[in-house]
Amino acid sequence: MTMGDRLRELRLKKSISQEEVARQIGITRSAYSHYEINNRQPVYETLIKLAALFDVTLDYIIGGESSKQENTIMPDTIEIIRLLNNMDHDKRKRSIDQMMKVIQQAE
Secondary structure: OOHHHHHHHHHHHOOOOHHHHHHHHOOOHHHHHHHHOOOOOOOHHHHHHHHHHHOOOHHHHOOOOOOOOOOOOOHHHHHHHHHHHOOOHHHHHHHHHHHHHHHHHHO
8 A cells, every 4th residue: 555545545534635634734735635646755744744643653654554653743742843843953952951951840
C-alpha cells in the first residue's frame, strides 16, 4: 500500500474531507490531494501533523505495519517544534534553556 493509499484510507475512516484534513494541518486542499494520489510527498513537519490528526505512527503513514500511536503528539508540541525550527541557533538554545528551567521548577 502506498503512502497516498494509506492517507486516503485514514481520512475515510475518520469520515472527513480532504478540505478538512488540509485545514487542520495548515496546508491547501490541493497540496493534500497530491499526497493522496502520490504526486507529492509531505515534508517531515506535515507528516507529524498527519500522524497526530489520524492518531497513528509516522511509520504507519509511510508504509509500516504499526498503526496505533503509543505517545500521541499533542498539537501544542508540534507548534513548539515549528517555532524552535524557525529560530536561529542562539535563540533556540535560550528557549530550550528556559523550558528546562520551567520543567525543573515544576518537579
